[in-house]
Amino acid sequence: MTRAVLSLGSNLGDREQHLRGxxxxxxxxxxxxxxxxxxxxxxxxxxxxxxxxxxxxxxPEAEPxxxxxxxxxxxxxxxxxxxxxxxxxxxxxxxxxxxVWDAQGRPVLSxxxxxxxxxxxxxxxxxxxxxxxxxxxxxxxxxxxxVAALLATPEVAGDLAGLTARPDLALESSx
Ligand SMILES: Nc1ncnc2c1ncn2[C@@H]1O[C@H](COP(=O)(O)OP(=O)(O)OP(=O)(O)O)[C@@H](O)[C@H]1O
Ligand SMILES: Nc1nc2c(c(=O)[nH]1)N=C(CO)CN2
Numbered sequence: 001m002t003r004a005v006l007s008l009g010s011n012l013g014d015r016e017q018h019l020r021g022x023x024x025x026x027x028x029x030x031x032x033x034x035x036x037x038x039x040x041x042x043x044x045x046x047x048x049x050x051x052x053x054x055x056x057x058x059x060p061e062a063e064p065x066x067x068x069x070x071x072x073x074x075x076x077x078x079x080x081x082x083x084x085x086x087x088x089x090x091x092x093x094x095x096x097x098x099x100v101w102d103a104q105g106r107p108v109l110s111x112x113x114x115x116x117x118x119x120x121x122x123x124x125x126x127x128x129x130x131x132x133x134x135x136x137x138x139x140x141x142x143x144x145x146x147v148a149a150l151l152a153t154p155e156v157a158g159d160l161a162g163l164t165a166r167p168d169l170a171l172e173s174s175x
Pocket of ligand 1: 117
């Protein structure tokens, strides 16, 4: 039994449909969906803005690595193409595993480059942290502290101001 926080992002093609497709693919294991946010590109400025959201998922059968396998299968289904020249470049769909808890509710920690937990850049990303607060107002990013406090750090607070909630879009109806 594991629970996980997954982040979704899309900035190519039908962005909303890509996020909806991810939620539909995870039907049966999604506990909560955040709102959808319009977010400026992070890490590589020369690309369109993203739609981002976060999901809380749980599965009695899933091992931590199963969440990465599911995430990658969902990206592949969205015909994501990797550009080796642009690490943080545009994409139809990105599904990242932000954190995982074991059956006892303890965070799973890993420094394996194939699956690093928690996600090594999550603490810097307003586009992950802000939607996460929607679904877990007391969220804590293991090793980094409360998500609400991370959003107030200088590195993140500037980016937070650039996020726009998109209440006209919602993911629950994809479940
Ligand atoms: N927590 C994690 N979530 C997703 N991928 C991870 C994680 N930890 C390690 N990885 C590895 O990172 C590799 C690159 O993933 P990906 O192409 O999705 O990166 P990216 O989306 O471009 O960058 P970022 O991970 O910073 O969002 C994957 O092959 C995967 O094995
Ligand atoms: N706003 C935003 N920027 C990004 C995103 C994302 O999902 N949202 N994903 C990236 C992949 O590493 C790089 N930059």
